[in-house]
Amino acid sequence: MPGNDSNKIFYNTVPLEVFQSLTQQGGFDQFVDLELIEKYLLPSARVMEVGAGFGRCIDFLLNRKHQAKILAIEQSPQLSKVLLEKYKDYPNVQVIHDDIKTIEVEDKVDVVLWLFSGMLDFAKEEQPVVLKRLRSFLKNEGKLFLDIPQLAELTVAKYTGAQDIVMETPYGNITTFLPSFADIENYATQAGFSKVSVIHYLTKTEKKRSIYMLEI
Numbered sequence: 001m002p003g004n005d006s007n008k009i010f011y012n013t014v015p016l017e018v019f020q021s022l023t024q025q026g027g028f029d030q031f032v033d034l035e036l037i038e039k040y041l042l043p044s045a046r047v048m049e050v051g052a053g054f055g056r057c058i059d060f061l062l063n064r065k066h067q068a069k070i071l072a073i074e075q076s077p078q079l080s081k082v083l084l085e086k087y088k089d090y091p092n093v094q095v096i097h098d099d100i101k102t103i104e105v106e107d108k109v110d111v112v113l114w115l116f117s118g119m120l121d122f123a124k125e126e127q128p129v130v131l132k133r134l135r136s137f138l139k140n141e142g143k144l145f146l147d148i149p150q151l152a153e154l155t156v157a158k159y160t161g162a163q164d165i166v167m168e169t170p171y172g173n174i175t176t177f178l179p180s181f182a183d184i185e186n187y188a189t190q191a192g193f194s195k196v197s198v199i200h201y202l203t204k205t206e207k208k209r210s211i212y213m214l215e216i
Contacts, residue, residue: 006175011079014172019079024205034061046108050118068092072095075098110139111143112142115145116147123175131190132192144213147210194216199213
C-alpha cells in the first residue's frame with residue numbers, strides 16, 4: 001500500500017480554497033472536535049499541532065485566549081507559507097515547515113494534536129512508527145489526541161478494502177488506512193502510552209468521528 005510520501009502530491013498542489021471547502025464539508029469549521037477536548041488543552045503550556053493546514057486549530061486556540069506556546073508543524077510548502085504569513089505577528093505561534101517523520105523537537109510539549117484525519121495519510125505499517133515519534137515529543141503525563149472517522153462511515157472518499165480508503169481528486173489521490181480501536185490500542189502500547197480512551201461524536205455536517213486520547 002502506498003505510504004505518506006505518495007499523499008504529499010495532493011497537499012502540495014491542492015488550492016487553499018479547496019482545502020477549506022473540505023473542512024466545511026466535514027463540519028470542522030465549527031470546531032466541535034476542539035470544543036470536546038478544550039478542557040484538556042487549558043492547562044497546557046506547550047501544544048504541538050501535526051498538520052496545521054491553514055490554521056484552523058491555531059485560530060481556535062487564539063480566539064479562546066489560550067496562553068500556550070503553539071508549535072504548528074506543516075510539511076506542505078504552500079500551506080507553510082500561508083501559516084507563516086498569517087501568524088507572523090503572534091509570538092506564541094511557531095510555524096515549522098518540516099516532516100513529522102524526521103523533525104526533531106528540542107523542548108517537549110504537554111499536548112500533541114493530530115486532528116482532521118491526519119493519521120490516515122500514513123500506511124498501516126507507518127502509523128505505529130509515527131505514534132512512537134509523537135510519544136517522544138511529550139512531557140511526562142502528556143497527551144496525544146487523534147481524530148479519525150468511525151469505521152464504515154461514508155465520506156467523500158471510498159473504501160477499497162475493509163479499512164483501506166482512497167479519495168480521488170484532480171490534485172492527486174489520497175490513499176489511506178483507517179485504524180480500528182484495537183489498532184489504536186496496539187499502536188499505543190508499542191509507543192509506550194499507558195492509557196487509551198475515546199470520544200465518539202458527530203460533526204456539524206453529521207459525520208461520525210472518534211477522538212482518541214492517548215496518555216503517558
